[in-house]
Amino acid sequence: MDPKRLTQLGVPVGIVLIVVMLVVPLPAIVLDLLIALNITGALLILLVAMFVHRPLDFAAFPAVILVMTLFRLALNVSATRLVLLDGYAGKVIDTFGHFVVGGSLIVGLIVFAILLVIQFVVITNGAGRVAEVGARFTLDAMPGKQMAIDADLNSGLIDEDEARRRREEVHGEADFYGAMDGASKFVKGDAIAAIVITIVNLIGGFAVGVAQRGMSFGDAISTYSLLTVGDGLVSQIPALLLSVATGLIVTRSTGKADMGTDILRQIGGNRMPLRIAGFAALALCLIPGLPKIPFILTGGVMLLASTRVPDEAPEPEPAVSATEIAAAPDSPELLAAEIQVDPLGLELAADIIDLVDAANGGDLLDRVKALRRKVAGDLGIVVPPVRTRDNLDLPSRTYAIKLFGIEVARGEAPPGSVLAIGDFLGSLPGEPTQEPVFGLEAKWIPAELRTQAELSGATVVDRASVVTTHLAEVVGTHAARLLGREDVKLLTDMVKRSHPVVVEELTPVHLSLGEVQRVLQSLLDEQVAIRDLVRIYEALSLKAQVTKDLDALVDAARAALGPAIVAPHLVEGTVHVVSFEPTLEQRMLESLRHGEQGGMLALDAAVGQSLLVELSELTTDAENRDVRPVLVCAPQLRSAVRRLVAPGLPTLSVLSYTEMVGARQVRSVGVVSGDRLAVTA
Template sequence: MKRLMQLGVPVGIVFIVVMLVVPLPAILLDLLIAMNITGALLILLTAMFISKPLDFAAFPAVILVMTLFRLALNVSATRLVLLDGYAGKVIDTFGHFVVGGSLIVGIIVFAILLVIQFVVITNGAGRVAEVGARFTLDAMPGKQMAIDADLNSGLIDEDQARKRRLEVHAEADFYGAMDGASKFVKGDAIAAIVITLVNLIGGFGVGVGQKKMGFGDAVSTYSLLSIGDGLVSQIPALLLSVATGLIVTRAVGDQDMGSDILRQLTARRTPLRVAGFAGLALCLIPGLPKIPFIVAGGLMLLASTRIEEEDEQASPEDEAHAALPSPDSPEVLAAEIQVDPLGLELSADIIDLVDPSAGGDLLERVKALRRKVAGDIGIVVPPVRTRDNLDLPLRTYAIKLFGIEVARGESPAGTVLAIGDFLGSLPGEPTREPVFGLDAKWIPAELRNQAELSGATVVDRASVITTHLAEVVTTHAARLLGREDVKLLTDVVKRSHPVVVDELTPAQLTLGEVQRVLQTLLDENVSVRDLVRIYEALSLRAATSKDTDALVEASRTALGPAIVAPYVTDSTVHVISLEPQLEQQMLEDLRPTEAGAVIAMDPDLGQSVLLQLSSMLTEAENQNLRPVLVCSPPLRPAVRRLVRPSLHQLPVLSYSELIGADQVRSVGVVSAAFVAPSGMAVTS
């Protein structure tokens, strides 16, 4: 059966082409004409019983095939009429019985059908198809953004988003095809006029000129058959035109067209009553027949009484609507005031970045970014809600965290970002790269190759935004890790290592305490991908202490090789260390607080330590080195809190975390000597 369906249409089209050149017997022509009429009726009924236009997506192709089939029938009928003066019983009946054997009546009926099809239905359907195609294409970017926004916010999954995208593209393709298919219908109507005129003139000429018939005999034999042929072809053409109009004017509904029309016409009692009384009132006009208007008005009033009875019972739609919460209900208000953890807003002129039809792939890159960040730091980044913001200045984007803007940048349309030291020869607008603060320039996209040849690094607009977003996510990863995220990650670990999780939570630590440890690790740029090692270390340490700093240090020790790995260059890690005397003094100055241990040291000594660290860090960076500050494990959290406000880019590691490096090379030692305000060197 499947094979037959695959071959049916191709074989039918080949047969149609054969019909154009090979004569057909009259009995076969009768059969094909009957199939043409019933096929057109089937198409019309199918168009009425679908709930949305895409349910009949093959309709444009069907129009083309049926139009070609009808024209092939016209050619075959014309050949039989002119050669034999007979083209089967169907055409003969339409030529003699349907129009009463009158050529004038036949021409008038044919002309009326033609006007109905060509002037009214086809013209209107063509205009609706053209406007529908234009509006559908214009609405595609907005629909795509809505789908991606729902996906990013978690309202739909990947499969649902893919299905909705396919529906959007299918809808655009359908209305575009319908715009072209309506031209076939219009051309078919024009061809019917030309073919009928040619048949009338040719038949009269053959009868009078070749077969020496009288004028009346020629009209009776040939001209009436030509009109019959025109009527036979015009009826299925009219049905197909009506089907085209129904398809392009069909709004999406839950039921077929007939059910929708009857339900909507009879949904209100008042219109039916007014129409019924108006029909009865027309009986008062002298000369009008009373019975037809009484019957019509009575039916309207009877229908209105039926509607009144049904109004007493609430419809399923009304019940469903009543079941919906009120717009002022606490549930709806609570849903509206929820804040998106991560948001990306674009100004109106850079929406093209998220429009696939314009080549925009920002949303796809954001999805890829979520996967990359999850692989790098080990957390599930919340969906990024992307939307437009008319309040933003032109060419601007803003990154928001929990509804608060944390970063902003520019992405001018038609440009790329060139980064480098020698950009003076390139036209464009100077700026700074938003993540690393490097000198850069927005240059026209056409100059990309020229900029690359000059040694500059060229980055497209979407990559600039994605990189900026990645930096924000990495910097604020601790804030983005919520309690639900910890529960999700813990459940994932439990599937493969149930014993580890069962020992840790809730027996020893609550999810909140685990969350605090993971947030601290993320805050110190430590990936939490290896949750199994972290949970094992926490389980061992929690047996003796639940202090957050102690738990963090235990986790860091377990992750030692992974922590030091980013700072290893050629199997060597470059370190800045503390003088033993200074380190001992810091240990003596440790003071516990609610936020963790801090070093209550002399302010001048603290300032000297920070100045020495800053100088050593700058010198090392000038040598293309990436040093780390090392100290004893008990002191590390407090030292981190000391240096973070002014030297946040300086990693602080403990000696136990250096086991992942083959070699350790010192680039400086911080001493306890500091410079007093008077300039005198003082030793503590």
């Protein structure tokens, strides 16, 4: 049979056979074999629980507990049937009843009771409580973990595949701890069932031996009661092993190695505790009456173990290159480096340098690298390296983002804090603030209150994510300025490798690199990604044969991109739009004037102000209804209208009617008339 098919059928067939055991008598030799299988299987499960690195690596454990509990109860039923019918239930139970407890019913009952106390009162109770609390906290923390994953994804620290894997892990963790909460009840119920079964078997053995077979009281105890105790002991050993495995799984935290390695490394990883324990054991030898040899051996082992713990390796001193030693402070090279303006810079106050200190867990530099990859994938541009440095002139806990040496944004990242974002932050201690990108109400809270904030429903973001998200917003806003001539040359060479004819027809025959750069910058200014450079260059090569007007070239490129322009504004295939009243649009067409800087609207100042006020009110009203509209107009007006509204409404996208081809449905949320506000549903 195919091994895969055998694996699929093995467990279902086994469960069916367990159910059959409940009603079909088994021969004693078969019962011995199944009891050995039960004990060995329980030991195997315990060892697997010890060697997994994290609880989710044994995700099938709750189902295994149920199957093993059912198997053990079926063995109890089969053993009880053989004991009461034949007075013999195989060599294993007979050995446990006579040899293990010395043939004494009292000793057997005491050992059985002690095993039950260990399993039921100590291990099962504790494991059940841990599983219950773990399930509760895991489920309560799920929203916060999901938001943290979204924050890492938005900041560029992880990609879509990693975010999907983490979400599946969060759901798997919640399902696992929820299942463990229920599985711990199986173990607890099994312990109770063992007590009931043993009492019933004792009473039944007396009744069968004395009433049915006419045995004396002593013979009945010797024949039936000892076998009953043996059956109880045989069933309690694997039950105890499973209880221990349950406790290990629910108390196991995620580690890089198995449990034994982690315990030995963490307990024996420090020399001083081992030495103190060793000397303390030797000191106990001074107490009169205590045996000396056990404590001398124990203390000697501790002291010997302490000598095997390695000393902490000294931190290597940073190497100094020969170039740094040779370069004089006033050399031309160093002076040139000092006066060079970095396209993009991030400056940190002295007390938040830990964000970039990898030795202390700072990963800001890695996140910035990931951000560059994300921006390249989203916008299609190569973001220049972000030069990160400290600035003693900045106020404490402050960071500044600079563009070509000029500060364009500033924020705070208090040490030892995390940013909690939400509506119900009043109960949390901390400093109220605003999230720097979206302006949401937030609060800097102590890092140790992160779990409490997540349980209260707040989104908790660490300091590095706050800085990275702010930097991403700045890069997106100023993407056009960051696209230099060298970057355009690099992107063009990349297109030339795969589509050489497209580039040869465009530059330098029709457009120079500078003119191509202006077109790409105009697209980025309007938040249009330039990833599809092949389509853009094809459109430019055709349009440049007719005109080199910037607006015409940009509109040609936008037409080539087609549905990609309207796609970011679609909500379930619908785009919400604000439009101009036809007579106003006709008036705007008549006022259109073309100059060196492109098309401009020569409107009366009062009309233009009224237009902007109505447009602002319409967009604000739509956003209050959780709708982000776009402004649509005639293709001839699009560039001029964009220049008109950009200073006051920089985030409002302006599209032409011809660019609506990618939307299945267009829904109007307002019409600008120029002298009144006409809002439609």
